[in-house]
Every structure is written in C-alpha cells, then in structure tokens.
Amino acid sequence: MADAILARARELDAADPLSEYRERFLLPEGVIYLDGNSLGALPKATPDRMEQVIRQEWGEGLIRSWNDAGWIGAARRVGGQIAQLIGAGQHEVVAGDSTSVNLFKLIAAALDMRRGRKVVLSEPGNFPTDLYMIAGLERQGLAERRLAERGRLMEALDEEVALLLLTHVHYKTGAVHDMAALTRAAHNAGALVLWDLSHSCGALPVDLNGAHADFAVGCGYKYLNGGPGAPAFAFAAERHHAVLHQPLTGWFGHAAPFEFGDDYAPAPGIDRLQCGTSPILGLAALEVGVGLVAEIGVERLAAKSRALSEFFLACVAARGLALDLVSPPDSAERGSQLSFRHHDAFAICQALIARGVIGDFRDPDILRLGFAPAYLRFEDIAEAARHLAEVLESGEWRREEFRQRAAVT
Known part of the structure; x- marks a missing residue:
C-alpha cells in the first residue's frame, strides 16, 4: 500500500x-513544511533583493533613494500588485503597517461613516486580533461588539449594526465564508463590511469588487511569503475614498506631507490610509513574494x-x-x-x-x-x-x- x-x-x-x-x-x-499558512517559505530571490536594498539603495544611495530607488511610492506600488490578487483596483490597496493596525483604522473609519450605529458584528472564534480591535474601540465608547454564530450572522444584521467584520477563511477550521452573500446582506441592512483576507490572499481567488466589498485587510507573511512580520495591506473601495477618515492621522497619510504644516489634511484616495513612514526593507521583501505569487x-x-x-x-x-x-x-x-x-x-x-x-x-x-x-x-x-x-x-x-x-x- x-x-x-x-x-x-x-x-x-x-x-x-x-x-x-x-x-x-x-x-x-x-523538512516537510506544512505551516506556510502561518509563515510562508523564503523565496530564493529575496536575499539578493534585500542585499540590493541594504547595500546599494540604503548604503550608497542614502536618503536619495526615497526618490531614486522609488521608496516613496513603495507602499502604493506593492499595494497595487496585491490588488490584482484580490479583485481590487490598483488605486484601492496600500501596503504597510500590521493587520491589527489596519483593522483598527478601518473599523474606526466605518463607525465614523455610520454615525448613530455602534455595533460591530462578528462571530465567536474569529481570529483574536480582529475581536481585540473591536474591544479597544468599545472601551473608548465608540463601538459595541456583537457576536453571532456563523449560521446566524445574517439574522443578526439589524439597524444597529454599523460594520460586519469577518475573516474570509477561518484561521482554525479553514471554513470559507460566502463573501458576496454576506456583503449583500450587510448592505441591505445599511451596514458596511470589512473582510480579513489573511488566510485567503495568495491561496484562494478573491474578488472584492465583484462582491461589492467595502474594506479589507490582510497580512504579507503567510501565502504572500513576505517574511516574518511582513507589512500588511489595506483595501478601501474607491466609492468610499472621499468620505473615509481613519483615526491614525500620521504624516504619510497627509495630503502634503513634505509641507510640514501643523494641521492634518487627508491625502486623496487610498493614500489617506497610510500612517507612518513606509517600512522599506519589509516592503522590498514582500514585493518579491507578491511578484512570485502573481507570476504563478x-x-x-x-x-x-x-x-x-x-x-x-x-x-x-x-x-x-x-x-x-x-x-x-x-x-x-x-x-x-x-x-x-x-x-x-x-x-x-x-x-x-x-x-x-x-x-x-x-x-x-x-x-x-x-x-x-x-x-x-x-x-x-x-x-x-x-x-x-x-x-x-x-x-x-x-x-x-x-x-x-x-x-x-
């Protein structure tokens, strides 16, 4: 046998x-590696790319590399490459920060867009950081967490729900939610939807715009093979860009960051989801992994x-x-x-x-x-x-x- x-x-x-x-x-x-859904394997091209960024772009180019090596646009460039893997427009995804930070930004932004509603609906057993981010906003009096079992999510959607927050592929069981059906049900109830794609992106076909999704986040170190603690990504549908206000108003999300004004003005489009300075080394490694997944x-x-x-x-x-x-x-x-x-x-x-x-x-x-x-x-x-x-x-x-x-x- x-x-x-x-x-x-x-x-x-x-x-x-x-x-x-x-x-x-x-x-x-x-080694038989069956844990790529926690940390993807190292692409052979990544060390050479990191060597180039460290020795040439940083070591020789120094600060000039923000322009000469395209560092200033790395978050948008890598985000645009991820966009093609998740059914989004290149102008709708930005890479950077962690999944947890991006969750916080988008949960808060969704609550701001649905004033008068405070409930963020999710399911028990969702990935902990998703639930913890809701709890953090709840402690500030901005949110109210509500959990419903997987089979009862649609009936839990009512006029109090501002946001439905779900992980597309459950981290523990691997069960996949019907993204299109749940997004449609949430919209019918007047709620927005935020999808966590951490166990989807790079492994399963995802069509955010086909499902009319509002927001999404995902990590870069699982199926995208970006390395431990790789930058995450955030998606916001173009229709929301003009009214999207996230709470972490750092200088890279400013409309004119190098004017160094005292008052914050959000950048147009997806750039307003940026916060601090882009993590260039992490983005360089992630770009190799994303490119390989896109090639396959x-x-x-x-x-x-x-x-x-x-x-x-x-x-x-x-x-x-x-x-x-x-x-x-x-x-x-x-x-x-x-x-x-x-x-x-x-x-x-x-x-x-x-x-x-x-x-x-x-x-x-x-x-x-x-x-x-x-x-x-x-x-x-x-x-x-x-x-x-x-x-x-x-x-x-x-x-x-x-x-x-x-x-x-």
Missing part, C-alpha cells in the same frame, strides 16, 4: 504544472491546493486512520489547510515536528496542516500522511517531551 501511495504521488508530481516553482524557494533538506497565478495555486488536500485525505483514508476532520469536507468550501481535532493534538504536532513534518497546533485541540501549493509536492503530502500514521499508531506522541508546552509553539 505504501509503495502504491508513493508511486501515485510521484505520478501527480510529474504532471504538476507548478512543480518548477519549488526550486524558487529555499527549503531545508529533510492564484487560480492555479488554488487548484493545486485543493488537489493536495484531497490527496492527503485519500492517503490517511488508505492507511485506515479515523481522524476527526473539522475543516469542511468539500475542498471548495475550505481554504488551503486541513484541521483535525484530537485531545492530544499538541503532542501529536510536536512528534511530527521532531520527524521533520512541520504543521501547527491551535488551542485547545486542533492539529492544523497548511498546504502552500507554490512549493509543496504530492510526495511531501504522501510522506506527511505516513509520518502521521506512524506517530498515531506507535503512540510516540505520548512521550513527555512532546506533551510539555513552551511559551511559543
């Missing part, structure tokens, strides 16, 4: 139109992602493993991951990592395996399933060193 699974994996790899792209990433020997194409990445996850499920089924899948069984209804529930998921995850199979754990009992299609092979998937079967069947996950939790896992 094992030989047949491996043979099938190699057949699929031989027919994979994306197989050449694996060589464009730096991957450690002997999101549709092709999504197709391979579905094939990889379906193959993994077939492999574990062939090995007779009865796993509690919490992700939607239909690959069209989940993101680029599979999540399984087990009361000892943490220990199982650690045992797999010790074997060189890097997935991750999410409290309280979720083993999460990400399928980053740009650099994963079907052979990797077959081998990961083998290791998981051996860990479960041998009981090695019961060893004490795998059950002790550290501060960072």
